[in-house]
Amino acid sequence: MNEEYYLELRENPVQFEHASSVNNVFFDEANKQVFAVRSGGATGVVVKGPDDKSSVAFRMDDKGEVKCIKFSIGNKILAVQRTTKSVDFINFIPDFPHIEFSHECKTKNASVLGFCWTNWNEIVFVTDQGIEFYQVLPDKRSLKLLKSQSINVNWYIYCPETSVLLLSTTVQGNVLQPFAFKSGTMSKMSKFEIELPVVPKPAKLSLSERDIAVATIYSDLYVMYLKHHSRTTNSPGAEVVLYHLPREGACKKTHVLKLNTTGKFALNVVDNLVVVHHQSSLTSIIFDIKLQEPDCPVNVHQAVLPGRSIHPFKIPRTGPAAAPSQAPVICELYSSTWSVFQPDIIISASEGYLWYLKVKLQPTLNLLQDKGKLMDFLLRRRDCKMVILSVCSQMLVGEEKGSLPVVATVFDKLNQVYKEYLDAEQTYTVAMESGPSRSSSSYKRPVRTQAVIDQSDMYTHVLSTFTERKGVCHKFIIAVLMEYIRSLNQYQITVQHYLYELVIKTLVHHNLFYMLHQFLQYHVLSDSKPLACLLLSLESTYPPAHQLSLDMLKRLSTANDEIVEVLLSKQQVLGALRFVRSVGGHDNVSARKFLDAARQTSDSMLFYTIFRFFEQRNLRLRGNPGFNQGEHCEEHVAYFKQMFGEQALMKPAAV
């Protein structure tokens, strides 16, 4: 059961003093900071960031209830909103006086809904009548208006990673006006309308801030709309509608995620997956918008996996009150006090915890039966390598052994990704060589994601162990290896020789020499020196292997020396010499080497032949049949004389 949980709250969450009558808690999505403001700050403000270093603590005078409090990027300036009219600023720049100053929104009788920092010193006020974009001048203790835009605003959402601000306008509030900010500039993007399930009569605000979230998925910005179930539209349940919000161009409705149930939902985005939490059932489901190829303008998706609860989380007792003996309390999941922030943050103000949500891949193996689909899913995840490899090993053994077609599709999917990476590498290096100066800017080195599973990965984690495994039918082993090789070939990936070795070893181990022979015949096992050597070593068990390996060496055409050595080792001195001559190397081979070999055969005719050959070579090269000192052939000359007599030596004055 334990491996059924595919969602969990990450280790060591951010802890803070939980909200209470005296302690207000605020969360700033931009800096991911939690502000615990005790009695309006008089008794202290504790700011906790994602890591302990970034936590800050200070005091400020209690000037009334704090509505909103945020640091500018880099904790330079603190902005605090206490009234609907103005925002106060406190300078936090090191060795700058710690002075407080305040600024009122310029629009008359507009009330400030909130603000958000777009930079260390740029801030946007959002009022019910529009937005005001300021630059903060801490030294002058004043703000400079950069730009403003008047428009009726019901509420707003700010997406810090893309610094896009989304305003809900019109009476129904379902027309959203996005603005993009970039160092001192503010650009208005094309507005768009969220289609409501029912148009209320008379018109009233009917799109709530809670049902909208903004997040980047697969590096595209999406506006996610949680469309509640309604009796009138006969949809089986609620759904999440994704609007793709491009930097320029119109925003389009592109995806619909079917929830098939009703109730209270919350959204997260983790590892490009849309996570939908369902409170009443205490489960979450995940969607992968890439899992099906986009065929129509709006793609309807079902949950990838069946709904499961988040992995239970235990709160260790800490603090002075905590006695070591007491067991940790199980934290209540999906509690109503939870608030969920994008992309992957869950905060329980009542408990005083901030968690990051995480997707565990291992459980998906058992939850997703279709191996092909599973691969597509895993290949897009961040930490997928080991999981994918375990999928591969799993499908080759045991009762749920996959059929060859399945194995084939899995291999093909892996190798496709692998090939894409290789090509990217290729084009990159080519570009670099062609002229780094010019192209380096345009090409950046392709990142190797975990999804790139190369041959050595397969070899070490899957195939080698698989082939060693007892009780696997060798037919299947070979079939699998051939499938993998087939797949590699299909994607024109050069196969590493250790895979061939694996094939050969398996074949040899089961005495399937004739199969091996055929594979070599069709060059299924492509030629290579290591392979040729392996073949040589097989000669004792399968004599033809010797010739096969020689043929291979010959085809390689870079292995002439090896061929000569092999032949000599087989005492085929003539063959060796004929070969050397055929490749035109006979003028610079060592005479001694051949004479030694000839001598070993104790075949006098052979020795005579070889000796004569080199005498003639000497004559041709040096005009004298004798051997040089350097060639160390004295003993052979002596032997020759002894065998055939002095007069048999070639005369220097040969016509």
Place this chain on the structure above:
Amino acid sequence: MAADVDRQLWESTNGSLSIEPVCSDRADSPAPGLVSGTEPGAGQETAMFAHTESFEDLTADTEGAGLEPQEREASLQEGRGEDEEEPREECAVIGRQQQEGGREGGVRDKDKDEDVTSDAWRAHRKHVFVLSEAGKPIYSRYGSEEALSSTMGVMMALVSFVQSGDNTIRSIQGDGYRVVFLRRSPLVLVGVSRGSQSAGQLLRELQYVYLGIVSLLSATQLQRVFAHRQSYDLRRLLSGSEHLTGSLLRLLERDPGPLLSAVACLPLPGPARDRVSACLRQARAPPLTFSLLLAGTRLVSLVRRRDLHLHHLDLHLLANMAASCSAFREAEGWTPVCLPKLNAAGFFHAHVSFPLPGTPLCLLLLSTEREAFFELSACKQRFLELLHKRNALLGLQEALSCPTYSVALVGVPELRHFVYKSRSSGLYTSPELEGPYSSDEEQERLMCLYQQLHSRLHHPTRPLSSIYHTTHTHNLYAKVTSGFELYLCFSALGTKAIAEAAVSKLLKWIRKEEDRLFILNPLTY
């Protein structure tokens, strides 16, 4: 008048030789396709041998052959034969002289004692058996005939069984050996050889063995004996002469002559040779039909009766006989001999002597008259005197001291050995077997290779004009034209290109050397 003709001929040839060894009408570097009679080594005159290709006339029936004018004398001599035992006596004499005389005798005994069921006996590279059509053993190269009588019985049974189906048994092929049958009524010859030797080659050798026997008894006598008694034991007639067959077989295994149906000459500068030939001719006596001067199997000179041609095959038999009877070395010999190719029916009478002691020089004087011994003996004396008078002796002795030459002289380093036959003159030349070929088995292996090439070139239905053959030990190249027949042996690293280049170079060289290597001016009485 005959004398005048001869003199003129002598002068002219002599003259032409002394001035210009190479006659003007001969191409200097013969094209392979040159016409018969102009190739290097071709005789100035009509060839001294009955011009034939052995593989043809070996298969031709001997009994038919040899109806020369001399037939008359032969038959006459035959008709006179009131005592047909006589030739047997004389063969027996040879034999007996042999038995005390020779190492062959010793060898023979060793061979004979062999246990015919032993592996050693089976391991012999070649067995030869001769039996009568009654299945009676006549000769076995190894092991005693007695021990083999049952085996020979089976052989005969096989032959006649197949015959009964009005068919003829040729050979049995085994794995790495073959058994060849040759029926020459009234004899049956069987050869068993291991290794690569083809059935055809084996057949040729059996032919020689058969003719060897005929040369001792004559076909007529052979017929008569068995006509008399089917179950006659021919060994009685041949006793003591088995070693002739043995040495003949050895000759066949070593000497390319029989294979090429050609004769090798002792290398001798043209003028010197002509001088010797002249002496030989001048020393002639009326009854002479042939005078031959041999050094081992190499011909030094041959003078013949104008109307007679000596067949190379007969010459090989003669040479074998002369060489293998050590008795002749002690004293002049006088023996009847049948020259099957010339006339299988009758006998010649051969005066055999080794005039220069310590040299292999052998003088053979053949006559049809059986009483001519002293006349021919005198003839030999005259010849020796003439040699001295015309101081032809020195050159001759030099030549005898180095009867061969090295292949290196040709100047083709890759060339190991060669055999060149001038077809028109029926003469061949071949360098010494040196270096790695000094060992017997290497020599025999080489001969075997030559035999293979030969049988390919002269294949009865698919003759080839040339063949290049590579073995693990050699590259061989052989080629026949109307003019010559050539076999070259190169190292295992030779190439076809080298071989082709070598051919023309070699032909040039032979042309240059031809008056030394060949007998260009054969003489007649």
Place this chain on the structure above:
Amino acid sequence: MLCVFFSPRMASGMQEKQYTPSLLSFFIYNPKFGPREGEEEKKILFYHPSELDKNEKIRSVGLCEAIVQFTRTFCPTKPAKSLHTQKNRQIFYEPEEHFWMVMVVRNPMIEKPNKDGKPPTIEYQEDEILDSVYGAVLQQCYSMYKLFNGTFGRAMEAGGVEMLTQKLEKFFYRYLQTLHLQSCDLLDVFGGISFFPLDKMTYLKIQSFVNRVEQSLSLIKYTAFLYNDQLIWSGLEQDDMRILYKYLTTSLFPRHTEPELAGRDSPLRPEVAGNLLHYGRFLTGPASLKDPDAKIRFPRIFVNTEDSYEELHLIVYKAMSAAVCFMISAAEDLTREFCEQLDSLVGPQLTLLASDICEQYNINRRISGSVLISLTLRQTPRKCLALLALLSSNKHTIGAHIKRNICYFDSQRSQACALFQYSIYTI
């Protein structure tokens, strides 16, 4: 050795008659049966022509025994392999101990008519035929028998001499008629398997096809894949494959060429319900799967007779030019359901594969491939030249032993020469 290929140099007269070699007799005997006088007939297990007089049969067997015995005196371990006579050749072969097969071939001959009504003179061409060729043919006879009947010994164990003689009768009666001695040549010596030239990728596709089928129809023990009568994949060991290949290419396929002959392929099979259209059909076994009471019987073959001695069903299934042999242990009995399953599984895939191969082949056609095909059509002299070319292309193997002879020299010549004892002929 090579010479036999070249047509005679002799100018053949118009009215001469040329007779090709022909089978005179073919018999199998075991000297151990009926050793006693008068029982000789018992030795004879099979004799063709059967109508021959009994004593004649005994005589010819006697001769063979005598010759084998005789040669043992010179080489006890290796008895005679053949007997050459003026009129014929006798080839001896002892495939199993004491079992002798003998083939008597009449030498080719030329009949030269004589003028003035004399009977024509007959000239036997004794050197025209090769022991190696007919020796190989004889061994093929045995291998072929063994492929479909198992060894002599097994038959004896099973049902004694009676069964053996029946099997021999049944098999050789038909097989001998298919022997075409005049068209035998060196290729028979090699018992060559010719491989289909193919690019790596297509080959791998075939591999995975074979593997998939074997996985989903686990009954299948061995598979062989052929295209255009050339081998692409064999799961059988080489020696068994060599003879099976011979059977397929010389006997089975020629009998089933109808649709291909017509130039187009066999008609699509839409009637196969719930199934892709495909060209697949069984060459062995049921003529039609639709006929409910057609018997499901496949030929049995025997392989690995040296060790495991397996008896197998032989299913040959073909789609267009691609043919697959599935071999299944004879212990299994094959149901119609199985055949339908196989048909529906293999048919469509094989059809696709076949067209793939065809496509690929046309893209990278290799000369050696086409040489091979033309071999069957050409005259013998050309044939051997083609053979040289064929052997020199590393893509092809003609039996492992030959393969080893093909040395790694570059020049095609030297490779070819390696085969023919390094001989080059100029004619």
